[in-house]
Amino acid sequence: MDVVWAVASKVSELTVEPIGTQLGYLVYYRSNLNELKEQLEKLAAKRESLQHAVEEDRRSGREIESNVKKWFDRVNKIKAEAEKFNGEGSQANIGCSYKSCPNLWLLYKWSRRAKKMADEIKMMEDGKFDRLSYTKLPEWPASSSTLGGDTFESRVRTLSRIMEVLADPATNMVGVHGLPGVGKTTLAKEVASKAKEEKLYDTVVMVEVKQKPDIKTIQREMAEMVGLKFDEDSQVIRASRLNERLRQGKKLLVILDDLWERLDLQKIGIPFGEEKKGGKISLLDDEYKGCKIFLTSRSEERLFKEMAELHDDSPPDLLTIANEVNERCARLPLAIVTVARALRNKSLSTWRDALRQLQQPSLRKVPGLKDVDSSIKLSYDYLEGRDLKSFFLLSAMLSNDAMTSDLFKYCIGLGLFEGIYIVEESLDRLQTMMKTLKVSCLLLDGSSSDHFKMHDVVRDSALSIAFNEKCAFVKRYEKIHNWPDKGQLENYKYLCFRGCDIDEPPPQLNCPSLELFLFESKHDNLSLPDDIFKRMPLLRVLTHFNFSSLPTPITSLENLTSLCLHQCELKDIAMIGVLRNLKVLSLTHSIIQELPHELACLTRLQLLDLSNCRKLAVIPQNTISRLNKLEALYLENSFNRWQD
Structure with a gap:
């Protein structure tokens, strides 16, 4: 119950x-x-x-x-x-x-x-x-334009170039100048829009500076763009708060439109550089890594001063000389930037010497180019070290969008990495040199990370310098009718033919001083005569495209350090075994079925590039293992029969 x-x-x-x-x-x-x-x-x-x-x-x-x-x-x-x-x-x-x-x-x-x-x-x-x-932070709508034809295309190219430079970690400030009404402000807005669209920066702010800049107004406008309100009247406190707010974005782009005179960024609160010991300014301090400045100015003098880091309180004599140097740049942005950066933080005597050089006759007697030539020559003269200068001139001899790996192989052959004997360390030196030239606007980024470019104007000037200083004979994408005469050949150190239209092979070349020979013909299987290398005792770098077989006298090249046979149809290359000083052997994109046993004789070889040798089927046993100094072996899209 x-x-x-x-x-x-x-x-x-x-x-x-x-x-x-x-x-x-x-x-x-x-x-x-x-x-x-x-x-x-x-x-x-x-x-x-x-x-x-x-x-x-x-x-x-x-x-x-x-x-x-x-x-x-x-x-x-x-x-x-x-x-x-x-x-x-x-x-x-x-x-x-x-x-x-x-x-x-x-x-x-x-x-x-x-x-x-x-x-x-x-x-x-x-x-x-x-x-x-x-x-709500302001949006940056894409700026529409009613311009057409060459004017529009020119601005598109300019915009593309600006975005490339802004993306370069080595570049902290970019400037453009032009007369009123040419579209500088429109261009600045397009830069802001594209930077936001492509998410290159966490924060983008843009202010108009005007002829008589008001610091508080600039501070207020920048603060509004990042959602910051000021209750303080003190310019110093406002600068501190704005600086703190801007640093919250890891990557910051500040656009200063219509700059007339030097602007103290620290007084505004823009986190760009700090005073260091000795009075020098570091563009990016150790704490903050993300700030870049894009400025527009109607004055090329303003642009010149910014690139050269000149101040209104700089010594009057220095400012006077600087103004004269700027005048010699002929209002050309390329010349302004290259010269200004070359003379950054240099002494008054160096500036005076630079002005005297710019006043000398041009290397090339071409109307309209003489001032550019002399300005680039000046930038070249202030490159530090013989190796860096040679590196710059060698870069100019290559193709329009050259491979960094090719340049690296030639540099090893010519010994441009003085005091370095390890491949990995040489690669580090190569990157350092390229970065230095890019900062000086003498070299540009290429179509990929393994390519580089050079402005045509810079290249022409560089080749003119190479002709005079390095005794370099360079032909690029031309029709070759006549070969240099015997008297000229005796002095040449560099012979370079890239993408040239060559119908007939060159005759025997008497080049007792030649160190580098680059030969590329538009015609397939254009063979070199057997006796062509007999009188090249100092040759260190040989590059050839479309070889069908090696000329027998190659065995006489006892000093050859770098041999690059690209896009060649190679049948028998056993004779390379006598090239005991060879450090670099590159057979990229070549047709070769079997490596010779004699390869094992190259006991000083450090780099072997067999990339894209798709028909390579046989590597004799104990060949590569006997290359006891080999540090780099490239086999991309190449030999894959290790199990055999």
Whole structure:
């Protein structure tokens, strides 16, 4: 009986309580309706109060927080449901008169709905938010232009070049100049738009500096663009707060439009450089790595001073000489930038000497180019070290979008990495040299990370220098009708033919001083005569394209250090075994089926490049293992039969 009673009590507990709840909807029908009405009135009052604050923020240009928007959406939905509820209730017969009794089902239904709606309103947020809105940072819409033809294409090229330079980690400041109305501001806006579109920077700010810059105005405009409000009048405190805010973005681009005179970035609060010991300024301090400056100016003098890091308080004699040097740059941006960067932080005597050089006759007597030639020659003269100068001139001899790996092989052969004997360390030196030339605007990024380019104007000037200083004879993509005469050949150190139209092979060349011979013909299988190398005792680098076989006299090249046979059809190269001083052997993109046993004789070989030798099927056993100084072996898209 105890068991039966326990079970019965539990059943009663589970059934009576819900029944009581249902009956409550009937008993408290009027109370539930009043509760709903009261909650709706409170909600409406809160909604009206918040609506005023939201509208005020919107008029101020602030963006409403998403959770606030969702709250209003929910309130509007509840309001619509309540209006529908009241409309349906007014039409239903839920009352009681002397002719009818109350409709208990409708009473229950409406009371239940009213109760649930009131509870839902109570469960909603009470409308208290940490903040209703935030400052919306300005968007950078792509700037449209009505310009057409050459003008538009020129600006597109300029924009593309600017974005390339801004992407270079070695570049911290980029500037353009031009007369009023040529589109500098439009270009600046396009730079900002593209930088945001491609997500190159976390923060992009742009301000117009004007002829008489007002520091506080610039501070206020920049602060507004990053959602910062100033309550302080102190310029120093505002600069500190702005500096702190700008540093919150890891990568920052600051665009200064229409710069007339030197601007103290630290006074504004732009995190770009700090004063160091000795009075020198570091463009990027150790703490912050992400700030870059893009500036526009109608004055090439302003651009020159920025690139050369000249100040208004620099010595008057230095400023006078600098102005004269700038005049010699003939208003050409390329010359302005290269010369200014070459003379950065140099002494007054160096500036005077530079001006005298710029005033000398040009290397090339070509109207319109003499000033550019002399300015690039000046930049070349101030390159530190013989190796770096030779590296620059060698870079100019290669193709328009040359491979860095090819340049590396030639440098090893010519011994341009003085004091370095390890391949990995040589690669580090190569990257350092390239970076130095890029910072000086003498070298450009190529189509990929393993390519580099050079501006045509810089290249022409460099080849002119190479002709005079290195006794270099260079022909690129030309028709070769006549070979240099015997007297000229005796003095040449470099002979370079890249992509030339050569119908007939050269005759025997008497080149007792030649160190580098690059030979590339447009015609396939143009063989060199057997006696061509007999009179090249000092040759260190030989590069040839489309060889079908090695000339026998190659065995006389005892000093040959780098041999590059690219895109050649090689049948028998056993004779390379006598080239005991060879450090680099490159057979990329060549057709060769079997490496010779004699390869093992190259005991000084450090780099072997067999990339893209797709038909290579046989490497004799114990050949590569005997190359005890080999440090780099490249086999991409090449030999894959190691299991055999």
